[in-house]
Amino acid sequence: MNAPASIPTTAAAKLPAIREQFPTLAQTVHGKPLVYLDNAATTQKPWCVINAIAAYYEHDNSNVHRGVHALSQRATAACEAVRDKVRAFVNAAEPAEILFTSGTTEAINLVASSYGANAVGSGDEIVISTLEHHSNIVPWQLLCERSGAILRVIPISDDGDLDLDAYRGLLNKRTRLVAVGHVCNALGTVNPIHEIIDLAHGNGTPVLVDGAQAIPHMPVDVQALDCDFYAFSGHKVYGPTGIGVLYGKRRLLDAMPPYQGGGDMISSVRFEGTTYNELPYKFEAGTPNIAGAVGLGTAVDFLQTHLPEFIPLEAALMEYAESALAAVDGVTIVGAPQQRVGALSFLIDNVHPHDIGTVVDLQGIAIRAGHHCAQPLMERLGLASTARVSFGIYNTTADIDRLTAAIPEVVRIFG
Amino acid sequence: MGDLYQDILLDHHRNPRHFGELGGGPTVERKNPLCGDAIRLAMDPADNRICDLRFDGHGCALSIASASLMCCALRDKDAGAARAVAAELMTALTAKEPPDAAGLGELACLTTVRDFPMRLNCVTLPWTALDELLGK
Ligand SMILES: Cc1ncc(COP(=O)(O)O)c(C=O)c1O
Numbered sequence: 001m002n003a004p005a006s007i008p009t010t011a012a013a014k015l016p017a018i019r020e021q022f023p024t025l026a027q028t029v030h031g032k033p034l035v036y037l038d039n040a041a042t043t044q045k046p047w048c049v050i051n052a053i054a055a056y057y058e059h060d061n062s063n064v065h066r067g068v069h070a071l072s073q074r075a076t077a078a079c080e081a082v083r084d085k086v087r088a089f090v091n092a093a094e095p096a097e098i099l100f101t102s103g104t105t106e107a108i109n110l111v112a113s114s115y116g117a118n119a120v121g122s123g124d125e126i127v128i129s130t131l132e133h134h135s136n137i138v139p140w141q142l143l144c145e146r147s148g149a150i151l152r153v154i155p156i157s158d159d160g161d162l163d164l165d166a167y168r169g170l171l172n173k174r175t176r177l178v179a180v181g182h183v184c185n186a187l188g189t190v191n192p193i194h195e196i197i198d199l200a201h202g203n204g205t206p207v208l209v210d211g212a213q214a215i216p217h218m219p220v221d222v223q224a225l226d227c228d229f230y231a232f233s234g235h236k237v238y239g240p241t242g243i244g245v246l247y248g249k250r251r252l253l254d255a256m257p258p259y260q261g262g263g264d265m266i267s268s269v270r271f272e273g274t275t276y277n278e279l280p281y282k283f284e285a286g287t288p289n290i291a292g293a294v295g296l297g298t299a300v301d302f303l304q305t306h307l308p309e310f311i312p313l314e315a316a317l318m319e320y321a322e323s324a325l326a327a328v329d330g331v332t333i334v335g336a337p338q339q340r341v342g343a344l345s346f347l348i349d350n351v352h353p354h355d356i357g358t359v360v361d362l363q364g365i366a367i368r369a370g371h372h373c374a375q376p377l378m379e380r381l382g383l384a385s386t387a388r389v390s391f392g393i394y395n396t397t398a399d400i401d402r403l404t405a406a407i408p409e410v411v412r413i414f415g
Numbered sequence: 416m417g418d419l420y421q422d423i424l425l426d427h428h429r430n431p432r433h434f435g436e437l438g439g440g441p442t443v444e445r446k447n448p449l450c451g452d453a454i455r456l457a458m459d460p461a462d463n464r465i466c467d468l469r470f471d472g473h474g475c476a477l478s479i480a481s482a483s484l485m486c487c488a489l490r491d492k493d494a495g496a497a498r499a500v501a502a503e504l505m506t507a508l509t510a511k512e513p514p515d516a517a518g519l520g521e522l523a524c525l526t527t528v529r530d531f532p533m534r535l536n537c538v539t540l541p542w543t544a545l546d547e548l549l550g551k
Contacts, residue, residue: 352452352475358419358534384452384473413420414428414476 007316007397011309018306019394021046032364035399040185040213040343040390041368042235045299049239052298053291063287065264075290082297083280089300090230091221092247096279099246099253100288104212105135107231107246108179110283111208112139114256115177115229122148124176127205129154129162130380131184131191134373136210140179149176156380160187160335164195171203178207182214186345186372186388188318189337190214197227206252212236216392217314217341219307222247234292238393239299243292246283253279260285303393310393317391318344321400328407330415334386345372345386348407351414353387359413363406365399419531420476421524424484428476433469433486440467445544447478447536454482456544464493470544475537477528482541484522494549501542508535 019025024044027034036044056078062071064079083095092098101107120126126140126149144151152175154167162180171178178200182193193209200207206228211220215232222230229252234243248256258265258276262285267277276282318340325331325346334345348356357369368388371378378384389403437457444455452474459467468489470482489497500522507514507526516523528538 354475354534354537355420355477358531413425 007320008309008312011313012396014309015313015394015396019396021048022394023047023050025394029364029366030362035365035402036392037389037395037399037403038366038368039216039392039395040236040372040388042241043216043238043392044394045240045295046238046302048302049295049298053240053295056291056294061291064290065281078297079288079290079293082293082300085297085300086245089304090215090245090247091223093223094250097247097250097253099248099280099283100293101231101244101246102242102289103233103235103244104210104231105233105244107229107244108136108208108210109139110246110259111177111179111229111231111248112143114259114283115252116143116147116149117257118255120147120149120176123174124149125152125170125172125174126150127152127154127167127170127175127178127180127200129167129180129191130156130377131160131162131187131189132179132181132374132376133185133210133212134375136179136181137376150174153376154180156377160184160189160337160381162189162191162196164192164199167196168199171199171205173203175200175203175205178205179210180207181210181212182220183211183217183341183343184337184374184377185213185343185390186374186377186386187335187337188213188340188343188345188390189335190339190341193225193227197225201226206249213342216303218311228252234296234299237296237299237303240292240295243289243296245296250279253283258285259283262286264288306393314341314391314395317395317397317400318342320397321389321391324400324404328404330411331407334381334383343388343390345388347383347386348410349415351410353385355414356387356407356410359410360403360406363402363409365403365406367403419527419534421527423521423524424480424527425476427480427483431470431479431483433467433490434483435469435471437469437471438467441548443544443547444472445540445547447474447540452478452537452540454478454541454544456482456541456548458548460494464491465489465497466491470541474540475534477525477534477537478540481525481538484525485541485545488520488522489545497545498549501545504542505539508538 022044060074062075064076083098086098087095152170155163197207208229209227211230211232216237228249230247235241265285267275330349332347353369370385440459442457446453454472456470468486507516516526525538
């Protein structure tokens with residue numbers, strides 16, 4: 001067993017103050033103080049986000065881009081300010097390259113449907129990987145069914161790392177898009193995304209990055225990565241549900257047909273034909289999730305404030321969790337990727353992950369049990385499901401201690 | 416909150432009855448999309464009676480115990496009686512008011528899942544397979 005990781009002390013000293021900003025954390029579940037270790041599914045929301053959404057509905061509620069009145073002006077300005085904030089957050093070249101969606105899932109579906117409509121035809125190929133979440137698999141399968149394209153899958157090692165040699169071999173003149181996750185939600189694998197993108201670009205192929213599990217844990221610079229699309233969800237970065245972001249390079253977005261038709265996405269409508277609005281509105285049909293955007297803006301500020309201290313703290317927490325769990329009799333950690341962030345899957349001998357989840361829930365500890373929307377990965381690992389802990393900005397070593405202390409009870413019941 | 420993992424349930428999980436070797440009769444397979452668990456059920460019907468009901472597959476303590484208890488409870492019943500037991504259990508699992516589960520015998524231990532709605536599908540998995548099997 002490794003020596004326990006040293007927790008950066010100044011960052012750790014601030015944790016009580018950070019935890020106080022999250023009202024949901026201050027409750028008991030089944031009579032025990034809540035330990036929330038399911039942050040890869042969704043994070044809790046700080047007061048600043050909750051208050052920003054309430055304040056929007058209290059003072060500014062209106063529709064955007066439609067009225068000349070003061071409230072509409074305020075709501076529109078608030079939305080566009082968030083767009084620019086997100087632009088700066090991921091370092092996009094211009095706000096028009098930031099599209100609001102309902103989440104990562106819709107962002108990926110937008111690209112599959114719109115980019116796919118023009119650029120992907122029969123016999124063309126799309127490359128994904130074994131580590132993908134279902135939302136970065138099924139949209140491409142649907143596109144392949146529609147277009148006659150072929151889905152190619154980058155294999156992984158037993159440790160849970162992508163096989164880059166195999167990836168090189170998959171790229172060819174029919175490859176129209178590479179769509180891969182930045183960080184795997186089930187194993188926490190951090191993919192060598194720079195190299196993946198460089199190899200694709202060497203082949204003349206654009207790359208979509210599913211950033212749902214990366215954005216909460218590391219700074220992302222889409223221009224430095226040179227990715228063509230980058231998708232993430234607001235609710236996994238302390239923002240509300242129902243709002244997410246698709247970054248796309250203007251050159252690609254301009255060439256793509258609209259995704260949905262409706263209000264706001266047009267510049268003029270006549271029954272003889274309609275001309276579409278410019279970016280980003282071409283891809284934002286209908287009334288957007290305005291309150292969601294407002295909440296996302298506040299969440300981005302919150303994350304940016306705390307990320308520099310959270311990164312080393314989380315790295316130490318991950319190391320602590322890995323050695324603490326591995327030291328418990330009967331526990332096996334799933335995978336050993338070269339770099340892991342955010343999520344850690346484990347198994348207990350002879351105990352089904354759902355039963356682990358229920359028994360620790362009765363101790364007030366929230367973890368995820370199941371296939372994590374990554375059934376092809378589970379099949380590759382020869383598992384039906386795993387138990388998973390995943391970290392947020394408020395987790396402490398005491399949370400891990402509560403979990404490891406609960407496991408003997410699991411073993412006692414089922415062992 | 417009731418005790419979900421009662422001794423009788425854990426016993427059927429550790430030592431599932433009528434498990435494995437499904438034989439040559441009709442079989443059905445059902446999967447729980449939440450966890451990927453799968454149960455296969457097989458029946459050897461003679462004289463319109465379920466003279467043998469067996470299962471295999473992989474699953475959590477609840478789905479394995481539920482399948483094991485089901486096989487025990489329904490052997491030697493005709494299809495109509497088996498359907499009636501299944502219906503009584505479903506009512507006991509889902510009715511608004513806590514049920515009088517006395518008529519369910521050993522199956523009554525499954526009704527503690529009422530306090531754990533996220534786990535209801537684990538218990539019902541083998542019973543939905545039964546539904547399909549009896550329909551064959
Ligand atoms: C890697 C990954 N991609 C995509 C998604 C889908 O995100 P959402 O459900 O917010 O659209 C998730 C969320 O679980 C995820 O972990």
